[in-house]
Amino acid sequence: MALSWSDAKRLVRLNGLATELLTSARSTTETNVSAGIDRQLVAVAQEVHAVLESAEPDTAGEFRRMILDAQPDQLPPEVRAASMTGWLNAALATESLEQKVRQELRVEASRPRKQTLGFQIRSPVVRAETVDEAGDDRVAD
Helix, strand or coil, rough: CCCCCCHHHHHHHHHHHHHHHHHHHHCCHHHHHHHHHHHHHHHHHHHHHHHHHCCCCCHHHHHHHHHHHHHHHHCCCCHHHHHHEEEEEEEEHHHHHHHHHHHHHHHHHCCCCCCCCCCCCCCCCCEEEEEECCCEEEEEE
């Protein structure tokens, strides 16, 4: 995902709202409250999709398939809230990881590179000359 800072902040806020809806959905058995939570879940899911649609269309398609098209009338609100919260948590973690990798690449690219000339300079080796029996000069290693 390549989200702008404002899009990432919106998704974090929406994730917080989805988490609260999940907590509320798990703690109630009242029909009126469940219906209100359900309506709010639909609104949050549509808002998340709108953010993703403008920033990352492929990810928006995945969100639509996994969350919006998941037959909301057949799933209880707590299941839908858990699905959306889990998906958002993973998406935000992925975005964070991607930003970290981009930052590390930028830092690496800004460091001066050591360029080699294709050979190494070595310290001089002291060699002792010896004379063999024939009188030839030889260098002993």
